[in-house]
Amino acid sequence: xxxxxxxxxxxxxxxxxxxxxxxxxxxxxxxxxxxxxxxxxxxxxxxxxxxxxxxxxxxxxxxxxxxxxxxxxxxxxxxxxxxxxxxxxxxxxxxxxxxxxxxxxxxxxxxxxxxxxxxxxxxxxxxxxxxxxxxxxxxxxxxxxxxxxxxxxxxxxxxxxxxxxxxxxxxxxxxxxxxxxxxxxxxxxxxxxxxxxxxxxxxxxxxxxxxxxxxxxxxxxxxxxxxxxxxxxxxxxxxxxxxxxxxxxxxxxxxxxxxxxxxxxxxxxxxxxxxxxxxxxxxxxxxxxxxxxxxxxxxxxxxxxxxxxxxxxxxxxxxxxxxxxxxxxxxxxxxxxxxxxxxxxxxxxxxxx
Amino acid sequence: xxxxxxxxxxxxxxxxxxxxxxxxxxxxxxxxxxxxxxxxxxxxxxxxxxxxxxxxxxxxxxxxxxxxxxxxxxxxxxxxxxxxxxxxxxxxxxxxxxxxxxxxxxxxxxxxxxxxxxxxxxxxxxxxxxxxxxxxxxxxxxxxxxxxxxxxxxxxxxxxxxxxxxxxxxxxxxxxxxxxxxxxxxxxxxxxxxxxxxxxxxxxxxxxxxxxxxxxxxxxxxxxxxxxxxxxxxxxxxxxxxxxxxxxxxxxxxxxxxxxxxxxxxxxxxxxxxxxxxxxxxxxxxxxxxxxxxxxxxxxxxxxxxxxxxxxxxxxxxxxxxxxxxxxxxxxxxxxxxxxxxxxxxxxxxxxx
Numbered sequence: 001x002x003x004x005x006x007x008x009x010x011x012x013x014x015x016x017x018x019x020x021x022x023x024x025x026x027x028x029x030x031x032x033x034x035x036x037x038x039x040x041x042x043x044x045x046x047x048x049x050x051x052x053x054x055x056x057x058x059x060x061x062x063x064x065x066x067x068x069x070x071x072x073x074x075x076x077x078x079x080x081x082x083x084x085x086x087x088x089x090x091x092x093x094x095x096x097x098x099x100x101x102x103x104x105x106x107x108x109x110x111x112x113x114x115x116x117x118x119x120x121x122x123x124x125x126x127x128x129x130x131x132x133x134x135x136x137x138x139x140x141x142x143x144x145x146x147x148x149x150x151x152x153x154x155x156x157x158x159x160x161x162x163x164x165x166x167x168x169x170x171x172x173x174x175x176x177x178x179x180x181x182x183x184x185x186x187x188x189x190x191x192x193x194x195x196x197x198x199x200x201x202x203x204x205x206x207x208x209x210x211x212x213x214x215x216x217x218x219x220x221x222x223x224x225x226x227x228x229x230x231x232x233x234x235x236x237x238x239x240x241x242x243x244x245x246x247x248x249x250x251x252x253x254x255x256x257x258x259x260x261x262x263x264x265x266x267x268x269x270x271x272x273x274x275x276x277x278x279x280x281x282x283x284x285x286x287x288x289x290x291x292x293x294x295x296x297x298x299x300x301x302x303x304x305x306x307x308x309x310x311x312x313x314x315x316x317x318x319x320x321x322x323x324x325x326x327x328x329x330x331x332x333x334x335x336x337x338x339x340x341x342x343x344x345x346x347x348x349x350x351x352x353x
Numbered sequence: 354x355x356x357x358x359x360x361x362x363x364x365x366x367x368x369x370x371x372x373x374x375x376x377x378x379x380x381x382x383x384x385x386x387x388x389x390x391x392x393x394x395x396x397x398x399x400x401x402x403x404x405x406x407x408x409x410x411x412x413x414x415x416x417x418x419x420x421x422x423x424x425x426x427x428x429x430x431x432x433x434x435x436x437x438x439x440x441x442x443x444x445x446x447x448x449x450x451x452x453x454x455x456x457x458x459x460x461x462x463x464x465x466x467x468x469x470x471x472x473x474x475x476x477x478x479x480x481x482x483x484x485x486x487x488x489x490x491x492x493x494x495x496x497x498x499x500x501x502x503x504x505x506x507x508x509x510x511x512x513x514x515x516x517x518x519x520x521x522x523x524x525x526x527x528x529x530x531x532x533x534x535x536x537x538x539x540x541x542x543x544x545x546x547x548x549x550x551x552x553x554x555x556x557x558x559x560x561x562x563x564x565x566x567x568x569x570x571x572x573x574x575x576x577x578x579x580x581x582x583x584x585x586x587x588x589x590x591x592x593x594x595x596x597x598x599x600x601x602x603x604x605x606x607x608x609x610x611x612x613x614x615x616x617x618x619x620x621x622x623x624x625x626x627x628x629x630x631x632x633x634x635x636x637x638x639x640x641x642x643x644x645x646x647x648x649x650x651x652x653x654x655x656x657x658x659x660x661x662x663x664x665x666x667x668x669x670x671x672x673x674x675x676x677x678x679x680x681x682x683x684x685x686x687x688x689x690x691x692x693x694x695x696x697x698x699x700x701x702x703x704x705x706x
Contacts, residue, residue, distance in 0.1 A: 101523055103522050103523060105644075106522050106523075106614075106615055106644055108613075108614035108615070108643055109614070109642060109643065160521045161518075161521055161644070161646075163521075164517060164518060164519070164520045164521035165514075165517060165518035165646060165648060166517070167517045167520060168513045168514055168516075168517035169456050169459050170454055170456060170459075247637075249633040249634040249636075249637040249638075250633060251637075252633065252636070252637040252640065253631075253633060260461075261459075261461035261462070262459055262461070267637060267640050267641050268641060269637065269641065270637075270638050270641055270642060271633075271634040271637050271638055272634050272638075273632055273634045273635045273638075274632065274633055274634030274635075275630050275631070275632050275633070275634075276630065276631070276633050277628050277629065277630050277631075278606075278628070278629070278630075278631055278633065279626055279627065279628050280602040280603060280605065280606060280624075280627055280628070280629050280631065281602040281624040281625050281626045281627030281628075282626045282627075283602075283605070284600075284602045284604075284605040284620060284622065284623075284624050284649075285602075285623050285624055285625075285626075286649075287605065287620050287647060287648075287649030288620050288621060288622065288623055288649040288650065288651050289462060289623060289649070289651050290461055290462065290649065290651070291458075291459055291514065291648075291649055291650060291651055292648075292649050293514070293518060293646060293647065293648040293649065294640060294646065294647045295518060295640075295644075295645075295646040296637075296639075296640030296641040296642070296643070296644055296645050296646065297641065297644060298641050298642050298643070298644060
C-alpha cells in the first residue's frame with residue numbers, strides 16, 4: 001500500500017510502498033481517510049525532532065488522522081465506524097502505568113513513542129492498525145473534519161490542566177488571550193469564544209485568512225508589532241487565561257505580565273534553547289502576589305479526544321471549511337507540507353468514502 | 354492598652370498606648386496571648402513594604418496571632434474560646450466578592466487590607482477585635498503554639514493550589530523539595546514529611562538549629578553551595594513538588610529544572626526586581642514537554658487556617674518548642690525582631706493565661 005515516509009532531517013517526504021499492516025488481537029485495521037499536517041511534521045522533515053522506528057530506515061509521517069474501521073474483531077468497534085487515533089503508544093519494551101490508566105499524555109519522555117513523530121510509524125498510509133483503546137469514535141457527519149480531532153484534543157488537554165490549576169477557588173474567567181493565530185492558535189480561539197472574550201495576538205499583516213477567522217469567530221486580533229504582549233492589559237484587558245501557541249520562548253515569561261490576578265497561562269510551544277534576560281524578580285513577585293500560574297501541556301489522551309469530538313461539533317458550520325486551506329490527494333501530497341502566511345491548515349486525503 | 358507600633362521604614366518599633374478597641378456587632382473582642390514575628394514584619398520595619406491605616410501615624414504590627422475570646426455576643430464564639438485571626442480584611446470602602454465567599458486570600462492587590470501589614474492595625478496589642486468570620490478556633494491544648502496557625506495556613510494554601518494544579522490526572526507525588534530552611538521553609542518540611550521524601554535546600558552552615566530540625570523531622574538537608582538547585586535531580590532525585598520559601602528570584606526559574614515530569618513548584622517568596630539571564634527556551638520547553646507547572650501563592654483564608662490547626666496537631670510533640678527560638682514579653686519585645694542564623698521563630702507574649 002502507499003504511504004508517505006521521510007528520513008527525519010534527511011530526504012524530502014516521498015510516497016513509498018509498504019506492507020499493509022495486520023491487526024493484532026485487540027487492534028482495529030483502519031482505512032485512512034485524511035491526515036492533517038502541522039508544524040511538528042514540518043519539524044520532523046527539517047530534522048528538528050522526530051526519530052525512526054527501531055530497525056526502520058524511514059518514518060511514515062502523520063499523527064492527525066481520521067479513518068474508517070475495516071475490521072476490528074472483539075474490540076467494540078464495527079466495520080464502518082469512523083475513528084480518530086491517539087498518538088502515543090507504549091515503547092517497544094512494553095507498557096507502563098501511564099498507558100494502563102489511559103494517561104499516556106502524562107508519560108515522561110522515554111516512556112512512550114509517538115506515532116508519526118518519535119519511534120513509531122504514523123498514519124499517512126492507506127491503512128493503519130491501532131489498539132482499539134487508542135481509537136475514539138467520530139460521528140460520520142464529522143468524518144471529513146475528523147483529522148482535526150487530534151489538534152483540538154491538544155487544546156482540550158491544555159484547557160483541562162489550566163482549569164484544574166484554578167479549581168481550588170472560585171474562578172470565573174472572562175478574558176482569554178491566545179498567543180499565535182497559526183493552526184493551533186485558531187483552534188484555541190474557536191474553542192474559547194463560546195465562553196471567553198477572546199484576544200488573539202500574532203505578528204501577521206492583513207489580509208491574512210487567520211486574522212479573518214479570529215474576527216469572524218468574534219475574537220479581537222492584536223498585532224504584536226503594535227501592542228506587544230506585556231502591553232495588552234493596559235491597551236485591552238488583562239487575561240484570565242493565556243493560551244500560548246507560538247513556541248516563542250519570551251512569551252512564556254511575558255504571559256505572566258499579561259495575566260489578570262489569579263490567572264493562568266497554558267504553555268504549548270516547544271522552543272529551542274535561547275538565553276535572554278528577564279526581570280526574574282518582578283515575574284516571581286507577580287506570580288506570587290496575585291496567585292498566578294503557568295502550566296505546561298503536551299500531547300493529549302483519549303478523554304481529550306472525546307471532548308475534541310464534541311468541540312468540533314460545536315464549531316460554527318463555516319469554520320472547518322474556512323480553517324482548512326487545502327486537502328490534497330496522495331499524488332499531490334507535497335502541497336500539504338508547504339507553509340506560508342496564507343496557508344492555515346492542510347491535509348492529505350487517502351480515501352474520501 | 355499596650356501595643357507595639359511602627360512607622361514603616363521610619364522609627365524602630367516601640368510600645369505605645371492605644372485605646373482598647375470596642376467590638377462592632379458580629380465582632381469578637383479577643384485578649385491577645387502571643388503574636389509571632391516573621392520576615393514580613395522585619396520588612397515593614399525596614400520600609401520594604403507595609404502601609405499605615407488611613408489617618409494613622411503608626412501601624413500596630415503583628416499578623417500571626419492567637420488569643421482568647423473576651424466577649425463575642427451572637428457570633429457563635431464564647432468567652433474563653435481560643436482563636437487565631439485571619440489577616441485580610443475588606444478595604445475601608447467596603448467588602449467585595451472575595452470576602453463574601455470567604456476567599457479574601459484570592460483578592461487582588463487593592464481589594465484588601467492586611468492587618469499588621471498593609472493599611473490596617475495588626476494584633477500586637479493587649480486586645481484586638483475581629484469579625485467572627487475571620488476567626489478560627491484553636492484547641493486549648495495548642496493555645497501556646499496558636500501563633501503558628503497563620504504561617505502554617507500559608508503553607509496549606511500553597512499546597513492546596515499545587516495539588517489542584519495536578520488534579521486533572523493521577524498524580525502520586527513522592528518527593529518534595531523545600532527551598533529555604535527559614536521559618537516558613539521549616540513549617541513546610543514539617544507539613545510534608547508525613548507524605549513525601551523531603552529535601553530542604555539552603556546555604557546555611559552547621560551547626561544551625563534549622564538544619565537539625567530538618568534532619569530530626571526525617572528530611573535531608575542540601576547545602577546549595579555544594580549542590581545548587583538545578584543539580585538536585587542528578588545528585589539526589591527530581592522533585593514532584595518544589596516549595597519555594599526563599600524569595601530568591603532565580604529559584605522560581607531553577608525550580609523548573611529540579612522538577613520531575615508532571616511536577617509542580619509552589620512559589621511563595623516576594624523578591625524585588627532583579628534582571629538576570631535565563632535559558633528561556635529550555636525552561637519553556639521543559640514546562641511543556643513534561644507537563645510541569647508553577648503556581649504562585651499568597652496569603653491564606655479560613656479553610657487554610659482550619660487545616661493548619663489540624664496540621665499543627667499532627668506535628669511531633671518536640672517540634673514547636675524546638676522551632677520557636679524565643680518568646681519574649683512586651684517589655685523585651687525588641688528581642689523578637691532580631692534575626693540571625695541561629696534564630697528560627699520568635700513571638701511576643703501579651704498574656705500567658
